[in-house]
Amino acid sequence: MRTHYNHELTIKNVGENVVLNGWVAKARNLGSLMFVDLRDRFGITQLTFPDTLFAEANKLKNEYVIEVKGKVIERQSKNKNISTGDIEVLVSELNILNTASQPPIIISDDENILEETRLKYRYLDLRRPKVQSYLLKRHEIIQAAREVLVKEGFYELETPILGRSTPEGARDYLVPSRIHEGQFYALPQSPQMYKQLFMVAGFEKYFQFTKCFRDEDLRADRQPEFSQIDIEASFLSEVEIQTLIEKLLKNTFKKVLDLDIKVPFERMEYSDAIKFYGSDKPDTRFEMLIKDYTKTFSETNVPLFENEEYIAGISANDAKYYTRKKIDELTHLVKKNHGKALAFIKLQDGEFAGSIVKNLTSEELLSLGLKENEILFLVPGDFSNVSNSLGALRNQVARDLNLIDSNKFNFLWVINWPLLEYDEEAKRFFAMHHPFTAPNSIDALRNDPKNALARAYDVVLNGYELGGGSIRIHNKEMQDLMFKTLGFTDEEIKQRFGFFVNALQYGTPPHGGIALGLDRLVMLMTKTDNIRDVIAFPKTQNARDLMMEAPNFVEEEQLVELSIKVSK
Amino acid sequence: MRTHYNHELTIKNVGENVVLNGWVAKARNLGSLMFVDLRDRFGITQLTFPDTLFAEANKLKNEYVIEVKGKVIERQSKNKNISTGDIEVLVSELNILNTASQPPIIISDDENILEETRLKYRYLDLRRPKVQSYLLKRHEIIQAAREVLVKEGFYELETPILGRSTPEGARDYLVPSRIHEGQFYALPQSPQMYKQLFMVAGFEKYFQFTKCFRDEDLRADRQPEFSQIDIEASFLSEVEIQTLIEKLLKNTFKKVLDLDIKVPFERMEYSDAIKFYGSDKPDTRFEMLIKDYTKTFSETNVPLFENEEYIAGISANDAKYYTRKKIDELTHLVKKNHGKALAFIKLQDGEFAGSIVKNLTSEELLSLGLKENEILFLVPGDFSNVSNSLGALRNQVARDLNLIDSNKFNFLWVINWPLLEYDEEAKRFFAMHHPFTAPNSIDALRNDPKNALARAYDVVLNGYELGGGSIRIHNKEMQDLMFKTLGFTDEEIKQRFGFFVNALQYGTPPHGGIALGLDRLVMLMTKTDNIRDVIAFPKTQNARDLMMEAPNFVEEEQLVELSIKVSK
Structure with missing residues (x-):
């Protein structure tokens, strides 16, 4: 229908007859003159109308959909802000394709409207230029990422959505089978086994942009279904896979x-990430490393630090900012992260102050080397809790003091992860990544599983885990040993993973891979902090689609056909 | 790790030191010499071993995974059949990366192995060169199709898998919600409403390669989940969308x-497709059009044809082929397709023969114009049943007589479909495509729904429906009228489609789209006739994944969490 999009016409087109489509973005009746801003996906063109069309044009309201024919003319008052600002179109024919009622929400990037309302009318919310730009960027990101994979010889291969429940990991979404009474499919938490089976089958290089599903209690940046760039390759080393990414x-x-x-x-050892950043996904856009003060305080008489295995801290440069109230907030944060207590010492106007100053001698205080207006935060306890809580503290202090340069994109690889973590409650090991990750050595897995390291690597961006990968176990015996170390009996292994363990024995090549979180990548690249912004039709934290009203009740007959009943 | 793939080395590489990876495709011990064919995804390279490595190389069995270092040398007896046939690699270092047990199925393109067994060991079946080539082609098809869409300015946008059940169409797969007791998500039968909402939202051009789900009783070429190339655009006419495809x-x-x-x-009217081909997806690779014989037999005295509304037939050129037994088979086929009866007349060795010859005069017989060895098949009855059964007959006769040139790819558009079909049992109209398809005119929908035509178009290839599309209803009142014509009450419309009908009132542009069946496209392009061949991990006709053993029973605890119970 149209001859041009609304961002295209310039002074060079003056004199041409054109056909344009779009939405009325603004209609201005200046008494004798009528101006309309016509919007499409790409931009805006100004329309003017001759007297003969004035009455018709005067009917136009915002969001009406129209088609116009007309001639491009030079504009009198030019608009430097838009690409078509030098011209306007003098309309000779106006065709109203659809009218528009007053929308229930204002379509504007002013985001004061409740998110609930915006999600209910998502089709209108999606008209906002900002959200459109997020999804356009998402499209571009997908194309650019795929381009590299195709060029590197990877095959785009699809794996099923209707799979099998293997309850090791998060909670599965289940799908009752109608044909096989009492049986269920599960939606994939990731195509892990399938992608490894592609390697067994000799495809060597696989990728897929795919949906994964986890029925978890949702956090702010989680969705029940999310998209990942899933990659697997044979005969590649860790470094080769990292180089590809x-x-x-x-x-x-x-x-x-x-x-x-x-x-x-940059490559960072997992142990260093925890030690210096208190996190397995360190934000390295700012310094403020965690420092070990255990020795410093070993000879002092601070009751809070007595008999503590580990004392560590971070220091920041604005003691004045940290009022009593602010410090209470930080104490709360530390405790929420299982830190025992938060102590602090600050040097303000040449005076030391803080919760443990009274327990220290002047010499001891001076030896800390604080500068004017510096504040030192200290947490005592065991290594893990101290690190975790200082990691959270570090991020909060950086935000408080504006230490983060939001224009930076700091990538790093976190490597040499522990293979397993022991769960005191369940009294068994769990895989830190997943049970298919290869240990650095089979001896370590066999003899010292607690300290065994994994051939795993996470790619971290600005404090977010962007993706996790590993070299996989390609040997049947090792996979078997792994499952046994995780506490499975022979019978359980056979029942749950039997076919997979079996598959490894028929000439499985060494292989590994990675999965990148697409939603998160788009979120970071568009600099929004709400994952729902970059998903076309997201669900709430409560796993609801407010627009579609899903989930919802279904006809009794549907449940009868599936041989299931709702039971409270 | 490797320096080359196994299809790469040629005479130009002689003298180079290389590292290769792969599977042992064949190991031949010729007494003093040891030859190994090393296979990877791309090809085969021949390896030879010096005396010092003979014992080690002699351990190699088929499907062992190895890494070798060695030097490229010219081969004595060249093999013209493979790209590396001029050279071989003299191995200096052999590294066995994994051993291989005897596989439970023979990995060969000889397909005598039961499909059930092959699907159970799909990861081995996928090693067959033929199946690998199907999936490689699938990858290439996806890239080539996407390339056009991206170039034409379409955005790749994702729609949810966890949606809402709207029971109009096929049976939904349901997913119980854990958080919202007694409520269910549904897997999408197609992203129809979502893609139209992208148009409401002003994205103008959308595409997605996506999975769709239908819990139907399966036919040979159906899968519970299938892939489609989903496309929607605003401000485009039927012809513009067809040109894009x-x-x-x-x-x-x-x-x-x-x-x-x-x-x-080619464009074909739906009514012509039915009349001349007896099918809404005509295979035009061969002629043999259906001919109307109603008039011809109106004055004759054939009891079988008495009082019949319509008599039509096809004629074929091998009367001799059609023995009594063959004709019985065809009669069975006609009846299965609701044809009342099959009559035939053949001219063989100058004599007329066949079921109704005795009822006809010589003049009447001669007026049919049969040539020597020609056979005329006739079916009486109502138009619809006659057409359907002759359509099936036509395809069968073409196969019988080898009339189909399998190198042809005959595309056509079937256009001007009926909008609705009346279901005598349900005593209501159903949408022929879906309830969002626009009628040719709103007046027809209002006043003569039975004869209203739709702005729908199917693309047909070699007798298969490759895709179906339409211009959609973009007007709230028309959508409302459509649902009412389908027999929904105001309350039902509001409850099931309310948000969607509402969405149409806020400036919805004219729009339309199409969905192409990806699996079917790959199947036709690779010339296999089994849809499971072109899906990496397909399900059986019984909707089972034999490898994963899905669906399967789950832990009682999982059902408790979902507040559901299995009930027989």
């Missing part, structure tokens, strides 16, 4: 944001 | 098969 991200940032990111990314 | 298919056939397909495709 660096290439993929470099191309994506260049194409979409015109940014050159530096590769290779 | 022609461009997409042209590019795909060129890139993947190096075939130039002719565009634009």
Whole structure:
């Protein structure tokens, strides 16, 4: 129908006859003159109307859908802010394709409207230029990422959505089978086994942009279904897989944001990440490393620190900011993260102050080397809780003091993860990544599982886990040993993973892979902090689609056909 | 790890030191010499071993995974059948990466192995060169199709898998919600409403390669989950959408098969397709059109034809082929397709023979114009049943007599479909495509729904429906009228589709789209006739994944959490 989009016409088109489509973004009746801003996906063109069409044009309201024919003319008062600002179209024919009622929400990037209301009318919310730009960027990110994978010889292969429940990991979404009474499919938490089976089958290089499902209690940045870039390859080393991902991200940032990111990314040992950043996904856009003060305080008489295994802290440069009230908030944060207590010492106007100052001698205080207006936060306890709570504290203090340069994209690889973690309650090991991750050595798995390291790697961006990967176990005996270490009996292994363990024996190549969180990548690249912004039709934290009203009740007959009943 | 893939080395590489990976495809011990064919995804390279490695190499069995280092040397007896046939690699270092047990099925394109067994060991079945080539082609088809859509300005946008059940169409797969007791999500039968909402939201051009789900009783070429190329656009006419699809298919056939397909495709009226081909998806690779014989027999005295509304037939050129037994088979086929009876007349060795010859005069017989060895099949009855059964007969006769040129790809558009069909049992109209398809005129929908035509179009390839699309209703009142014509009450409309009908009032642009069946497209392009061949992990006709053993029983605790119970 149309000859041009609404961002295209310039002074060069003056004199041409054109056909345009779009929405009325603004209609202004200036008495004798009528101006309309016509919007489409790409931009805006100004329309003017001759007297003969004035009455018709005067009917136009915002969001009406129209088609116009007309001639491009030069504008008198030019608008430098839009690409078509030098011209306007003098309309000779106006065709109203659809009218529009007053929308129930204001379509504007002013986000004061309740998110609930916006999600209910998501089809209108999606008209906001900002949200449109998020989804356009999402599209571009997908294309740029895929481009690298295709060029590197990866095959785009699909795996089923209707799979089998293997309750090791998060909670599955189940789908009752109608044909097989009492049996259920499960939606995939990830295509892990399928992608490894592609390697068994000799495809060597696989990728897929796919949906994964976890029926978990939702946090702010979680969705019941999420998208991931899923990758697996044979005969590649850790570093080769990491290099591929660096290439993929470099191309994506260049194409979409015109940014050159530096590769290779920094590598950080998991143990250092915990020790210096208190996190397995450190935000390295700011310093403020965690420092070990155990020795410093070993000879002092601070009751709070007595008999504590580990004392560590971070220091920041605005003691004045940290009033009593602010420090109470931080104490609350530390305790929420299982830190025993938060102590602090600050040097303000040449005076030391803080919760433990009275327990320290002047010499001891001076030896800490605080500068004017510096504040030192200290947490005592065991290594793990101290690190965790200082990690949370570090991020909060950085936000408080505006230490984060939001234009930075700091990537790093966190490597050499522990293979297993022991759960005191369940009295068994759990896999830190998943049970298919290869240990650094089979001896360690066999003889010292607690300290065994994994051939796992996470790619971290600005304090977010962007993706996790590993070299997998490709040996039947090792996979068997792994499941046994996780506490499964032979019978359980056979029943749950039997076919998979079996598959490993028919010439399975060494292989590994990674999965990148697509939603999160888009979120970070568009600099929004709400994951729902970058998903076309997201669900609430309560796992509801407010627009579709899903989930919902179904006809009794549907349940009868599925041989299930609701039971309270 | 490797320096080359196994299809790469040629005479030009002689003298180079290389590292190769792969599977042992064949190991031959010729007494003093040891040859190994090393296979990877791309090809085969021949390895030879020096005396020092003979014992080690002699351990190699089929499907062992190895890494070798060695030097490229010229081969003595060259093999013209493979790209690396001029060279071999003299191995200096052999590294066994994994051993392989005897596989439970023979990995060969000889398909005598039961499909059940092959599906159980799908990861081994997928090693067959033929199946690998199907999935490689699938990958290439996806890339070529997507390339056109991206170039034409379409955005790749994702829609949810966890949606809402709207029981109009096929049976839904349901997913019980844990958080919202007694409520269910449904897996999408297609993203129809979502893609239209993208148009309401102003995205104008959308596409997605997506999974759809239908819990139907399965036929040979159906799967509970299937992939489709889903497309929707605003401000485009039928012809513009059809032209886009022609461009997409042209590019795909060129890139993947190096075939130039002719565009634009032929257009055929739905009524002509039924009349001349007895099918809404005519196979036009062969002629043999259905001919109306009602008039011809109106004056004759054939008891079988008495008082029949319509008599039609097809004629074929091998009367001799059609023995009594064959004709019995065809009669069975006609009756299965609701044809009342099958009559035939043949001219063999100058003599007329057949079921109704005795009822006809010589003149009447001669007036039929049969040639020597020609056979005329006739079916009496009402138009619809006669057409259907002759359509089935036509396809069968073409197969019987080898009339189909399997190198042909005959595309066509079937247009001007009926909007509705009346179901005598349910005593209501059903939408022929779906309730969102626009009628040719609102007056027809209002005043003569039975004869209203739809702005719908199917793309047909070689007798298969490759995709179906339509211009959609973009007007709230028309959508409302459509639902009412389908027999819904105001309350039902509001409850099931309320939000969608509402959405149409806020400036919805004219829009339309199409969905192409990806699995079917791959199947036709790879010339297999089994849809499971082109799906990596397919389900049986019984909706089972034999490898994963899904569906399966789950833990009682999982059902308790979901507040459901199995009830027989």
